[in-house]
Amino acid sequence: MTNPNDDTNFSRRLLLGGSAAAVGVGLVGLGGQPAVAAPAAASAKAGQRASVRAAVSFLRGVTDAYRDSGPRLAQSYMDASGLNDIGFIYDNALTTCALLAAGDLSRARAIGDALLWAQSHDADFSDGRLRQAYHADSLGYPDGPAHFGYEFGLVGTAVGDMSWTGIALAQLARRVPRGDYLAGAVRIGQWIVDNTYSTTGLGGYTFGETAGLEDHKSTEHNIDVYGFFRLLARLTGDGRWNGRAQHALKFIEAVWNSDDGFFWTGSDDGAAINKNPLQLPLDVQTWFWLSVGRGKYAKSLDWAATNLRSTDTPLRTNSALTGHDTFTGAVFASGTVRTDVKARVGGTEDWRPFPNDGGVWFEGTGQLALALRKRDRNGDLAASDALLATLRDSQEKLGDGQTFGGKRIEGGIQAATSPIDTGFGFAYHPHLHTAATSWYVMAATGFNPYSFS
Template identity: 60%
Template sequence: MSLPLSRRAALGGAAALSAAAPFALSTPPAAAAPLTTGRPSAESRAATKFVQRVVDAYRTSGFRLAQSYQDDSGLTDIAFTYDNALAIIALLAVGDKARARAIGDALLYAMAHDETFTDHRLRQAYHADTFVNPNGTAHFGWEFGLTGTAVGDMSWAGIALAQLAWATARPEYLKGAVRIGTWIQTNTHSTTGLKGYTFGETAGLEGHKSTEHNIDVFAFFTLLRRLTGRAVWATRAAHAWDFVERVWNADDGFFWTGSDDGATINKAAGQLPLDVQTWSWLAARKSGYAKALDWARTNLATTDTPLRANSALTGNLSITGVAFASGSLLADPTQNIGGQSWNPKPDVAAVWLEGTSQLALALLNRGADDDRVRAGDLLTQLANAQIKLGKGQKFGGTVNPGGLVAATSPLDTGFGFGYFPNLHTGATSWYLMALLKTNPYRFV
């Protein structure tokens, strides 16, 4: 299968937070009430058990990471940092602090035991089964670059550690979150071009700026402001959001994907993604940009059926939801995904179930006319996929039902990588958050 390379990947000019600064929680403001308001259902219970079994696939005690995709996905035991951050938040939403802390402790271990770096950065991915090397260093996924560290991955890990700090009041999680925030500020803050924060330290992408990443930074730094009581994090959050506003397409009501050179907006017709539309709402809830959700639900809508070219569906099963991006709907079904001869053929109408979960959650969170109905329809489609797809797939050699596959059929994203009908920890975590109405950018 195609490796789902991260699209997540920004302050050298500002004073970094000293490692000697006190790591104490500020007094929680009155408005910090949990936003988890959904009730457990059969679907949420099944999804919860799926995530819990993934976390326990290789060991049931101590710090550990969750494998991202099923055993036969082609990614073996790879545990993406982003997926593990999502799993932490989903587990906190269902009250499983023990497993959430196990993953959080593993991220802290990776930050402190990198094979090369001592600046507390995280890699894009690690190995879940063989997480600790014989020499005590964290076994990172070298398949994704020897120096690959993206702002999006770092931000999501920071958000997850901030959530743990809030939920447990333990200082090590706050310390880890602040260290991540400091790394982002020190290494990726930009005062040129569109400003904001750059992609990170990933070969070939250093100067890129991602809308998605700047949304993540905004949300993460906003949480740090509340945790630490330090106004500087609000200033830094605003710097990230200023970038997001600069890539707003007011005429058509959506956010562009970002910039390839840091100064010029990427307006490629095939690279208009879903997640920046949904995440912008969840992160900021600014009414002036609410129409981005309507752009996403209409322009990226798709239905996968067995009659579609290269569909993996059979019989009379059809699934409706949204695609990853505009490029998913423009893909050439005769070409392989990512240009690799060993990839399966793409399907121009596959449904991206992770993104469909994001859209359902964002609509529920917005609560405008018909949003609840539309979100309910999407959740019904997701529940059908939960039951029908991914049967017999394993994690750590054990069949694990109750999860969501990444996509209903092979899906070209339009960004040089694909998603496939493999059970996915990240997609299931987003689905669980949607079922429980948990906004990951707010404290659980």
């Protein structure tokens, strides 16, 4: 089992470039490029190594929160989030990839095994689909059926979640000769083709089988499908997966806004592009570069770094920050910075939060840091390092006292600085989050989950 205090797993990947990571985010925005003396750079490198070790230790601790052996899932958010022990499959796919980036194959396999088990132990379906979320504490293993998160209406199957699970299984299949990871990934890919391949409207792949969204087509989902199917083509040697990936790419290119240099979020009916000014998301821009990376669309990252950024301070309306804490990073979408701070997100119930229009989304901050590092144009490494510094700073200052499975587990990254409005009817909160932590680990180690490089 990997020692969480061992530097060995990070020596090859950590600090792939740039010395600007030593600079505080309060002084540097997304594009800052200050000079840093050699001693400060060395100190920053040591600090980042320790920070990534702590983040990986957090992911290991959450994975082991309910049991430390056998197939198991990681709880997505801290105990008091209102979601209890729910583990979203997207979050668990990311946790798998982050653990692989850190060299912890044992725990990555434990999550992969749990996802495979859930895939084959659904009470209602035997076609390879997975639900959006399952219970980490009471998954149902080994006697089943899989205990999915029906309490929160999470009974649907979305193409993006399925693709991310397939990506995680593909990454495992590349490292483990055992054939069931690849078989599980292929089942997921075939389910996507059989159930969501569209020849009408904008083409591409539909949202999946989620009530009310069946005809929607998400740019993000098609980006995921493209990357996932390309991995399947590499693993299986079956060129048909490349052709199926190209079908997703045609949809993605159809929703490119050439005038402003960004990708639209998708389509609500599968034919007309959704141009809602409150629904221009970050992840579509960052994930495109990681999944597809075609240079003619490179300015989508510049659009995101310019328009989808914010600084949260204690004096922002509805900020959860206190004292002297301030963070500059990415936001979820245009709706985050244009939200009505006097209206609760998603409804009027008392439990819904009032949003902060300056809140920083740490998961997206990690995504942007990795995408900029992979693009590696003038100023990109410095901008990426500044974002990583934001995440390290948040790791040190935020999330104190939050628990998973009743256990206080240190080293994680919150979902956001303050409650934020995504613009899509739901919020992110200042809760420790496995996905935000995983994106930080992948960004800091240069691990691109969409590729085998």
